[in-house]
Amino acid sequence: MVEVASALTIAGTDPTGGAGIQADLKSFQEREVYGMSVVTSVVAQNTLGVDDIYNLPVSFIEKQLNSVFQDIVPNAVKTGMIATVEMMEMVATVLKKQSVDYVIDPVMIAKSGHSLMEEPSRKVIREVLVPLATVVTPNVPEAEILVDFKITNTDDAKRAAKVIVTELGAKSAVVKGGHLMGEAIDVLYDGENFHYFKSARTDTKHTHGTGCTFSAVITAELAKGKSVVDAVATGKQFITDAIHYTLGVGKGNGPTNHWGYRLKGLPNQIRRR
Numbered sequence: 001m002v003e004v005a006s007a008l009t010i011a012g013t014d015p016t017g018g019a020g021i022q023a024d025l026k027s028f029q030e031r032e033v034y035g036m037s038v039v040t041s042v043v044a045q046n047t048l049g050v051d052d053i054y055n056l057p058v059s060f061i062e063k064q065l066n067s068v069f070q071d072i073v074p075n076a077v078k079t080g081m082i083a084t085v086e087m088m089e090m091v092a093t094v095l096k097k098q099s100v101d102y103v104i105d106p107v108m109i110a111k112s113g114h115s116l117m118e119e120p121s122r123k124v125i126r127e128v129l130v131p132l133a134t135v136v137t138p139n140v141p142e143a144e145i146l147v148d149f150k151i152t153n154t155d156d157a158k159r160a161a162k163v164i165v166t167e168l169g170a171k172s173a174v175v176k177g178g179h180l181m182g183e184a185i186d187v188l189y190d191g192e193n194f195h196y197f198k199s200a201r202t203d204t205k206h207t208h209g210t211g212c213t214f215s216a217v218i219t220a221e222l223a224k225g226k227s228v229v230d231a232v233a234t235g236k237q238f239i240t241d242a243i244h245y246t247l248g249v250g251k252g253n254g255p256t257n258h259w260g261y262r263l264k265g266l267p268n269q270i271r272r273r
Contacts, residue, residue, distance in 0.1 A: 005223040006034040011080030012041035018255025019209030024216040026258040031220035038064040047250030075223035081107035088124045101134040101222040105215035131169030137215045161189035197236040206246040206254035214239040
């Protein structure tokens with residue numbers, strides 16, 4: 001029998017497949033781990049935006065979690081957007097009982113720049129979920145909320161990553177540099193050292209689900225026993241390829257390409273078929 005690592009995503013849905021648990025499961029599959037999911041919210045959305053959200057009862061989300069952990073205990077877990085304080089507190093209670101790597105993608109700001117959470121929810125993320133995390137993966141606006149200061153350059157990102165670890169209690173934090181000027185430099189602080197991950201930018205609007213995919217790949221790599229530094233490095237390369245080899249589907253801001261890494265070196269007419 002072949003042993004395979006497993007990973008669990010706890011998040012909402014995206015029926016067009018670019019973000020949320022759909023993107024997470026695609027990422028797990030591409031990184032050759034067995035993917036599982038617990039749905040927190042059912043979202044009516046597409047590449048043009050969000051039409052409606054239905055939050056599942058917390059008691060039912062807990063039943064889903066218990067079903068997973070009673071049968072196939074994942075090697076690593078990630079959370080995306082968790083809509084309410086009650087959901088967050090329940091998820092934290094369950095995770096505290098488990099000995100698994102935990103990646104939190106602290107989804108608090110929409111692509112449009114609008115806040116997705118009120119202060120009570122942000123407080124629970126900072127004080128309850130982040131201290132449980134093996135890795136926290138905020139973009140710049142999310143990191144600014146977590147650390148309560150502006151981030152305008154790589155030095156600010158370094159400071160923010162360190163604060164998330166030394167003051168908020170995460171084991172490590174990677175502040176993504178996509179919102180900063182110049183190269184897209186992600187800054188990881190692992191509790192001892194800083195690590196930098198650079199990539200060239202791709203001129204495209206098709207970046208829907210980048211945060212979900214990046215954090216899901218990190219989760220998959222941790223599930224396989226990789227170090228945090230190696231997991232982030234793989235995640236950075238994966239999402240860079242996923243953005244560069246964009247599919248161009250959808251009428252709005254389309255999704256990234258979860259098999260983009262397979263297309264390196266292929267002719268454009270094949271890649272764009």
